[in-house]
Amino acid sequence: MTDLAMTGRPAKKPSVPAQLLRELLRDKPAALSTLFLLLLVFAAIFAPLVAPHDPATQALRARLDPPFWLEGGSWSHILGTDNLGRDVLSRIIYGARTSLTVGLCVVAIAGSFGVTIGLVAAYVGGRVDNFVMSWVDTQLSFPDLLLALTVLTVLGSSPVTVVVILSISGWMVYARMTRGIVKSTRNEGYVEAAELVGCSIPRIIFVHILPNLAAPLSTLLILEFARVILAEAALSFLGMGIQPPATSWGLDIAVGKDHIFGAWWLVTFPGAAIALTILSANLLAAWVRTTADPQEREKRFARSAAGRQMRERKVEA
Amino acid sequence: MSSETHAAPLIEAVGLSVSYPVPRAAFWHRKPAPFRAVEDVSFSIGRGETLGIVGESGSGKSTIGRALLGRVPLSSGRAVFHGRDISNLSGGEMRRMRRHIQAVMQDPYASLNPRMRVADIIAEPLLVHGIASGSEAHARVAELLDLVGLPADAGARHPGTFSGGQRQRIGIARALAMEPAFIVADEPVSALDVSVRAQIVNLFRDLQEKLGVSYLFIAHDLAIVRHVSHRIAVVYAGRIVEMSARDDLYATPIHPYTRALLDAVPVPDPLHRRARQTTIRGELGAIPSAGCRFAPRCPLATEQCRREAPPLVAKAPAHLAACWNA
Numbered sequence: 001m002t003d004l005a006m007t008g009r010p011a012k013k014p015s016v017p018a019q020l021l022r023e024l025l026r027d028k029p030a031a032l033s034t035l036f037l038l039l040l041v042f043a044a045i046f047a048p049l050v051a052p053h054d055p056a057t058q059a060l061r062a063r064l065d066p067p068f069w070l071e072g073g074s075w076s077h078i079l080g081t082d083n084l085g086r087d088v089l090s091r092i093i094y095g096a097r098t099s100l101t102v103g104l105c106v107v108a109i110a111g112s113f114g115v116t117i118g119l120v121a122a123y124v125g126g127r128v129d130n131f132v133m134s135w136v137d138t139q140l141s142f143p144d145l146l147l148a149l150t151v152l153t154v155l156g157s158s159p160v161t162v163v164v165i166l167s168i169s170g171w172m173v174y175a176r177m178t179r180g181i182v183k184s185t186r187n188e189g190y191v192e193a194a195e196l197v198g199c200s201i202p203r204i205i206f207v208h209i210l211p212n213l214a215a216p217l218s219t220l221l222i223l224e225f226a227r228v229i230l231a232e233a234a235l236s237f238l239g240m241g242i243q244p245p246a247t248s249w250g251l252d253i254a255v256g257k258d259h260i261f262g263a264w265w266l267v268t269f270p271g272a273a274i275a276l277t278i279l280s281a282n283l284l285a286a287w288v289r290t291t292a293d294p295q296e297r298e299k300r301f302a303r304s305a306a307g308r309q310m311r312e313r314k315v316e317a
Numbered sequence: 318m319s320s321e322t323h324a325a326p327l328i329e330a331v332g333l334s335v336s337y338p339v340p341r342a343a344f345w346h347r348k349p350a351p352f353r354a355v356e357d358v359s360f361s362i363g364r365g366e367t368l369g370i371v372g373e374s375g376s377g378k379s380t381i382g383r384a385l386l387g388r389v390p391l392s393s394g395r396a397v398f399h400g401r402d403i404s405n406l407s408g409g410e411m412r413r414m415r416r417h418i419q420a421v422m423q424d425p426y427a428s429l430n431p432r433m434r435v436a437d438i439i440a441e442p443l444l445v446h447g448i449a450s451g452s453e454a455h456a457r458v459a460e461l462l463d464l465v466g467l468p469a470d471a472g473a474r475h476p477g478t479f480s481g482g483q484r485q486r487i488g489i490a491r492a493l494a495m496e497p498a499f500i501v502a503d504e505p506v507s508a509l510d511v512s513v514r515a516q517i518v519n520l521f522r523d524l525q526e527k528l529g530v531s532y533l534f535i536a537h538d539l540a541i542v543r544h545v546s547h548r549i550a551v552v553y554a555g556r557i558v559e560m561s562a563r564d565d566l567y568a569t570p571i572h573p574y575t576r577a578l579l580d581a582v583p584v585p586d587p588l589h590r591r592a593r594q595t596t597i598r599g600e601l602g603a604i605p606s607a608g609c610r611f612a613p614r615c616p617l618a619t620e621q622c623r624r625e626a627p628p629l630v631a632k633a634p635a636h637l638a639a640c641w642n643a
Binding site for chain 1: 386388412413415416419420422424426427428429430431432441442445446488491
């Protein structure tokens with residue numbers, strides 16, 4: 001503050017990433033979620049180094065071994081083994097690879113397609129807009145998992161087909177959101193000013209309109225990422241997604257459900273991996289949303305300032 | 318400011334008409350007639366001249382400005398800049414024309430992109446028209462900031478850190494960046510605090526003296542228009558009802574609407590309060606399909622007014638008015 005008074009300029013602010021990191025650390029659930037997701041990504045990338053066993057190696061003498069803390073468990077299979085003696089932990093780590101890859105691919109494909117379509121609809125308007133939006137509505141009224149199952153049954157399932165089918169059934173939300181934001185931003189005074197200055201249409205779109213999309217789009221991408229992971233797990237569970245010998249959390253649960261009373265760890269650990277991933281993604285998305293919204297952010301600052309004051313008063317008392 | 322005639326018009330409006338389609342109430346209704354927002358408006362503006370346009374809300378005064386900027390399609394008539402018809406330019410041609418015809422917008426809060434630095438906002442026209450970039454643009458921005466009375470370090474900041482008046486200065490700097498010959502200023506001070514209006518209006522005048530730029534200055538405030546304009550056109554329901562040199566208009570208003578407007582200006586001295594001779598009631602409502610558009614509110618209206626629209630003719634030297642009875 002004194003800095004401001006003396007030079008008439010705002011005090012030197014910390015860089016944007018440093019500031020964001022500090023805010024993230026202050027929000028415990030979001031910080032833990034980010035940590036979990038980072039660990040997951042790390043484990044997925046370096047799976048061969050991190051995993052204690054090959055996920056496909058069978059050890060028939062060590063079938064259905066329980067986790068290490070139970071009677072009969074051992075440290076060599078921390079989370080136990082499945083009905084073919086494969087290491088559960090290693091399968092979860094390799095399963096993370098599948099889930100994250102499918103999630104990222106689908107979000108990237110569906111996101112870029114949806115954003116483009118929404119942008120075109122909003123910018124061209126008129127009949128094109130009507131057509132695109134009715135298309136979106138029609139497709140949204142379809143149960144997407146049923147559609148995916150039907151297509152996969154006919155075409156046969158492979159990771160590529162799963163990605164394609166989930167992208168086809170997931171682009172509509174992006175189109176809708178993009179269209180809404182672009183339409184409202186187009187009426188902003190500064191967009192009209194840019195047109196009056198003589199900016200080309202691409203410049204108006206990329207410099208003046210699309211930056212408004214960054215915050216809501218990143219929230220939506222994270223939420224959709226979680227939804228896609230869930231959808232992939234569901235498809236794999238139903239036997240129409242990832243096929244053995246590849247691994248997937250959904251696939252593991254499908255195998256484990258036959259042994260649910262004898263070996264609960266077969267469904268519990270992959271299930272927990274799914275649940276934690278979805279939960280983390282949702283918590284992170286919530287944090288991104290509040291961070292990107294200036295009003296919410298102000299509230300957050302006010303809350304933390306009030307909390308600090310209360311603590312100080314307690315110390316004084 | 319002199320009121321001499323400015324030879325060789327820079328920009329001309331010839332029979333300018335704009336109409337907006339009115340959507341039907343329901344699909345079984347007949348399609349309603351389009352709304353004639355501006356009808357048969359003609360004027361010319363010389364180099365370094367300011368034409369003020371006055372009218373109440375909904376009179377079509379902004380539409381006239383938007384028509385000259387090529388923002389609304391004309392239903393008839395044309396706009397001529399430097400002897401060239403600019404009313405039906407293609408997108409690319411219109412963009413090139415923006416070098417010469419610029420605008421200052423009404424709302425200084427909405428018209429600056431909050432994500433851009435002021436220097437980038439002002440340099441944007443230079444960049445998109447390939448006039449300057451890099452250090453050249455930087456120097457030009459510094460020059461412009463100085464010209465509009467902003468501190469040199471303003472360029473590094475974002476528009477959010479400026480007041481309304483300062484933001485309008487930024488908007489003016491952006492409009493001036495390409496050294497346009499003509500600027501449409503659509504109510505450039507109506508969103509500002511009364512205390513800073515005078516500063517911005519004076520800035521417009523100073524810039525005109527320095528740069529010789531012409532303005533179409535749109536406002537609903539007679540005092541402000543009087544301050545900046547050489548000539549003034551009074552608009553009612555999309556038509557010019559009176560147009561003359563500034564001093565003539567204020568000294569000897571001819572049209573009953575102009576007289577009513579001038580009478581409505583509050584006088585701060587109760588002893589010198591004028592007798593309000595012409596008062597009008599109501600507000601701009603449905604436009605009559607025939608005759609003078611002001612007739613329903615006019616104290617002087619006769620049968621002729623309701624039958625035939627009065628032409629805009631010279632009632633005195635260089636003083637045009639559209640009224641049968643004045």
